[in-house]
Amino acid sequence: MSTTTVRSGGDWLRQFLPRLVLAPSFAITLVFVYGFIIYTGYISVSKSKMLPNLDFVGLDNYRKLWKTLNWQVALDNLAIFGILYIVICGALGLFLAILLDQKIRGEGFLRPIYLYPMALSFVVTGTAWKWFLNPGLGLEKTMHDWGWASFKFDWLINPDMAIYTVVIAGVWQSSGFVMAMFLAGLRGVDEEQLKAAQLDGASTFQTYWRIIIPQLRAVFLSAFVVLAHMAIKAYDLVVALTGGGPGNATEVPATFMYSYTFTRNQMGVGAASAMIMLMTIAAIIVPYLYAETREARHE
């Protein structure tokens, strides 16, 4: 009875309040994320140099981009960094999670220690590792001061090795986070299965290899997606740690995009590189989201 009497005012509000509350953030996201993606997309096929120029030039910028040596270097570096970063983070994270899963004392104390690097921004991580790896300042100098005069660790200033220092810093920052994901996955495995495995005569290694790790497929996928997009977007870490150098030895797509768009007056080419990065990430994330939503509908 009462619903009919308040229908005019209360019902309208009840029905539209959620939309009303969500509208501002929806509008902002629509304009500043999707709107600017479209704008960037258009810039990438325009004649823009230092300033946006809306003259259409087709795929000229993309052709130019793929002929740029710097872009090739950036892609090579992304391949090295991306693969090593994902593989090492995954392996190390899983290994740490398995060690922490042994019902050891002090787990509550150890877990945050591994997780805290994730709380730092990549800029802080990059700066800290820049000092630590600086031959005249950090590890190498300390070893020399302690009397190990022949010790040499100059990857930071070695053009062939500098990209690996980015891997080291990235792994240091993210493996704890991956560990937390795996640990949650390990804790989700039914304890009775572990008892059953024990009765079946499986060793600890066999229990993990044959029973537990195969059940972590979803965690592997999530970890891969998270790490992959972080690798492709890697910008602040590289800027803080090596600044893209020595020379262009640690150029990655994100630093390439920034320098071409904002400092080298090649806004069109920069926008094209940004679009390539977007496509790459989309190629990873869209199938993942698709699979996730399909699974949800399945259940």
Next chain:
Amino acid sequence: MSSLEIRDVRKSYGAAHILKGINIGINSGDFLVLVGPSGCGKSTLLNMIAGLDTITSGELLIDGKVMNDVHPSQRDIAMVFQSYALYPNMSVEKNISFGLEMRKMPKAEIDKRVADVSQMLQIQPLLKRKPSQLSGGQRQRVAMGRALVREPKIFLFDEPLSNLDAKLRVDMRTEIKKLHQRLGSTIVYVTHDQIEAMTLATKIAIMKAGVLQQLGSPDEVYNAPANMFVASFMGSPSMNLIPSKLVMQDGKLTASVKLKSGQELFLPLAENAAYNAWQGKEVILGLRPEAITDPGSAEATSKLLHQADVLIDVVEPTGADIYARMELNGQDTVGRMRANCGAIAKQNAPVTFNMQQAVLFDPKTEERIS
């Protein structure tokens, strides 16, 4: 086939004593059911038999060998878990064969055993499926297959039917019983369901708060419960426990019971020397609902029948029987009668007490007087 002996086994976590000296021995081919309310320590005891939990003190013997420090996989036992604990990433076939594979059994032998077991449990069509594609009852079968294929000395079941719906539970119960009769295997089975315990067991161990209350055949624990806890735990509806007084009547010892009307009944007792010391004292009279019935349903062979008109408070029909509630010595008491016996609520009805089945308890220690 094998025997199991539990000698004064205790389990404590610091100051918390979970098991307080359990002694149980069973022979080869026995079906032992550990039953009790939750938290009584029955699952802990089962885990200790399996080797998944350490024994604080006491000894556990299988076939006369002390097993306290033997690894679970070396004890030659197999277990069916409450959650079935099937490996979700493996097919049914792999689930069943995993234990044999870990024991490095030749492939041909594994295949043969898996085929035999899946035939016995009628799960051949499921062998290639994953556990997530099975129904609850099918998972239950696979879990049993995984245990059977090992051909162990002792099977352990940890509340295996509690995740099934009521009808399936009854079916699987029968199936487990058939399996036991066919294989003659030694089984230890944990449940909190006293009906499961009664139907399956050859021996029942009733536990409460880490103490073994009684160990005996289903018949013994039902008809001669060791104490009031066992009496009320086993059987549904549970045994009536009526405060009463033993008095001499016509030269015979009887239990006196006052009805709501004020009339006093003197219920005759079986000859038992132990009862004499209790003459004139308060006792607890234990009577199963089926011992309080309509005259037509009373056991004709019983020599100790006593009939009286009793006011029925409530009548609860269950189909085949009705449960008639009455007040005896102020205690709400249930009698089980034929559905068409004519008992009506708020009216007097003739009731026969079969005192052959009566047991007496000491009201202080709650132990049975015998």
